[in-house]
Amino acid sequence: MQLTLENKLILQIAQFRHYDRENLKGNSEGLLDWTEILGDLMYNRLGGIAYKVLMDSMPIALNHEIEFLLFQIYEIQKLRTTNNLKVLYDLSDALEQAEIQYAFLKGSILANSIYPIGCRVSKDIDLLVNAKDLTKVGKVLESLGYVQGFYNKESNKIDPASRQEIIYRRLNMGEVVPYQKLVDMPALKVTEVDVNFSLDWVAQGTEGAVKKFLSEPYYYETGNGRTLRSLPPEYFLAYLCVHLYKEAVVINWVEWQRDLLLYKFLDLYAFITDPKINLNWDKFIDLCTQNGIQMECYYALEHAKTFFPILCKDNGLDYALLSIRPDSVDYLHEVIDTVDRNKKYKWDSNIVERFFNMKRVNELSGLQVK
Template sequence: MNQKEKELFFELCRYRDQNPQKLRNLIKKGAATPAVLGHLFYNRMGGIAFGVLKENGLLGETNREFRNTLESRYVLNREKNESYFRCLKLLTRVLKGCEGKYALLKGAYLCKAYPEGFRTSNDIDILTTAENIGVISQRLKDAGFRQGSVQNGCFLPASRQEIIRSRLMRGETVPFIKEVNLPFLRYLEIDINFSLSYKNEKSDTVREFLSRSRRVNLEKLRICTLEPCDFLLHLCGHLYKEAAVYPWVQMKRDMTLYKYCDLYTMLQDITEKEYAVLEKRASTLGLEEGCYYALYCTKVLFSLQSDALSAFLTRIAPENREILKTVIDPEAKKKYRYLEDNLFKRFFQNDRLSLLEEVFPDEKAGII
């Protein structure tokens, strides 16, 4: 992609602070190319891009295939969300009586935080403590869910070894899957998280999150989720876990933009007073590192101009900024660092593994 294509890609994703004139100029200069379209789909931003073009009256300025393809994604997102929220309703029935023992995360709440058709989700994430995994798992099994994966449209059950390995190395269970045969959602996948990082750590922070969980209304549906400050901190921690862990870089799922867009969406409405509350909460729970990493990267990628956010990041910044370049392979017990500091260059690099160098034991001092 050339520079104009890269600029247009990000402008089409910035739906909360649009620049109509810049969009128009980039489109007139021929930046609305198949390469941009591919990146929008790869990063799950197609629905947002369609909305941005429509709101600014620019659909007619683009090639027919470009705009029609984005519109198809937008329409699909809306229809898929109808199926997704039917599944959410099913899950709340399955877990009735377990309130306080779990909270629904990410897409379960965020799909309604965006304008309709802008975001969808392929799964439902649950946060619970390690001691409550058994209760939640049994409810799901009784409802017809099985642990495994979907490959080539078919369900493949997980082995006992895979189930144990996931809990030990990833802080989450192997997905629970059920065939629901809904439009654009044949299988429903449930991910149970019991850790905030790649480590199989103690559940103290998770327990603290759940102690302040709340029930919220999403139109006709009522779900259990986290208190807003904790929801944001969890989102930061989850992004950090995926962006800075080697297997996710290997799968090329470490910098998918929709994850950063979730934070971009939430950051738009935060006041200085709320940043102060967030700072205190992050400090109390020891979550400053993940919070800094996720919000700093979001600020850069979305070119956020916020004095309050900049001041907040300055206050919580770690002494060692190497965390912005460090990638960990917990299974191999290895550490790597990026040779490229520029986040935009990393983002558009097809093979980010090629940008990593291993940090050997005598070099590890000072790297978190």
């Protein structure tokens, strides 16, 4: 498969810290299928970044209809992120007052500290806590008006979860039923807090690792004199890697067409290349080795290099990848069956080619497509 100009433009836009302005402008001025480009941008949550990058590289030449649409997305994401940050501050203050160890994960940190505002949006608030603090955390959330349950669009209310579902999620999924709250703020109708008491690689048996992770809090600047508490950069990066891996290599996610969302690889690029982040690669290597997540982290970072070639110039990253590289890397192009995890399907195309093929499930060797 040969990449089209539309494909190349998507990949260039994603390199928001390192794009070639003249090259980007040249590829954007030809006759392009903007409906295809916009579809890829929206599905991969790149609308806000696209507006920033394209307006910087070609503010006059950009089609006015395209500019107007991307501008709206960018402004809405900015508004949502700004309002969500207020919610995060309230929750952070309450958890600190209750003397609970915690860490905000993924989008809460990325949208407010790593990306330019409006370029990353967070759907919910991921919170990591010790299992022993779950009851205390629940009381804090309830005091802030949260209900453990699910938002009902028809009634515009939060329906409380049953006791049975609360117990099932805790025992089998390493998380609790989410806490939700109607906030009715512009671009933010409902706030959802997903409370996790285990790490992303298994639902049980990581209590010691969670305790260690939370005992080393790291505070990320949010640009207004305040900070948000999370994990040290090495831990944060590992968490992103494992989360990406879990969704990229399971057949269900391939069938749902959600296995290769570009923003997940973009998060790795954005985090690693952020000048404010000083990664200790030896610490990262030790973390991967001690927790047995070399395969997961190698998968995520090796593929991230394919999407973001600038990462190939990072000597620290190369050193880390060499140190955690598994004996066999065949798994980089395999998918695991949901029921029988010993059953695997093979990809014949490279990851960039299959990323642009939304029907890629049909290309898996050995899979009987219904």
